[in-house]
Amino acid sequence: MFDLVETDDVRWAAVAARDASADGEFYCCVRTTKVYCRPSCAGRPRRENVFFVRTRAEAERAGMRACKRCRPDRLAAGPIPDRVSAVDWERTIQALDADGFAPLGRLLTDEECAGLARSFSEAASFRSTVVMGRHGFGMGEYKYFADPLPETVEALRRELYRRLEPLASIWGRGLGREDRFPADHETYRAHCAAAGQTKPTPLLLSYGPGDFNRLHRDLYGDEIFPIQVAILLSEPGKDFEGGEFVLAEQRPRMQSRVHVVPLRKGDAVAFAVNERPVNGAKGVYRAAMRHGVSTVRRGRRMTLGVIFHDAP
Ligand SMILES: [Fe+2]
Ligand SMILES: [Zn+2]
Missing domain, CATH: 3.40.10.10 (DNA Methylphosphotriester Repair Domain)
Known part of the structure; x- marks a missing residue:
């Protein structure tokens, strides 16, 4: 330094x-x-x-x-809370509400990306491994971090939650949720635990040539925080080719609309986990979002997924 x-x-x-x-x-x-x-x-x-x-x-x-x-x-420099604070949250929240997703810019350094990517081979850091081909989810592998989470991941989860909670609570109300989400993630984890969801859900995903992730939603139980964040840990065009992050939105009585989100190494994107309320001419309706990754043509593409609700 x-x-x-x-x-x-x-x-x-x-x-x-x-x-x-x-x-x-x-x-x-x-x-x-x-x-x-x-x-x-x-x-x-x-x-x-x-x-x-x-x-x-x-x-x-x-x-x-x-x-x-x-x-x-x-x-990306300084402590994680400062980097998260540096995001233009007013613009981000507007974009998330309007489009169901919003790029957050760069949140992790090259060294942090490399460190997280390397940890993929350290079995002790994870509570479970999913080989996607076995479940029909796609091709590739992902691993859920065990508690305690790596410091960087824990800090991201805590700080991003705090910024996303106000919009999540507005969406929750629009979708008929009784109470708003707690303002801090620690209290929210206790809330998940009371619903029987106690296992941490942040994960690392690894895709090699020919691998992909089918469009899906990351739901693990009844308790759902409606926004999640993904951070790319590899450099497109250098570490890998193909492997675009894609989102598909489904509105009632309409064909699906897709978005491709360009990301570079260390860049984050926030997006709707499942449904969000949208104001239409005839009142409020539900827009459903699914996300996935197109086929990786060359190299290795690693991602960090930060999901805020825990799993049973
Ligand atoms: Fe996912
Ligand atoms: Zn210069």
């Missing part, structure tokens, strides 16, 4: 050295081009045109755009 940066001279030295360990500690804004960069950017700005800020938000408030070369907006 880069030492706490005290002065602009130290910052400039990091920029001159293209010090990647300083990435995320500060951003380098270039007045002439109105672009902000990571310290490690290959660009060579002149010292007199540069000023420094601590956060992306500060750079954007100063009228700067993210550099297309070093993509500071693709940097």
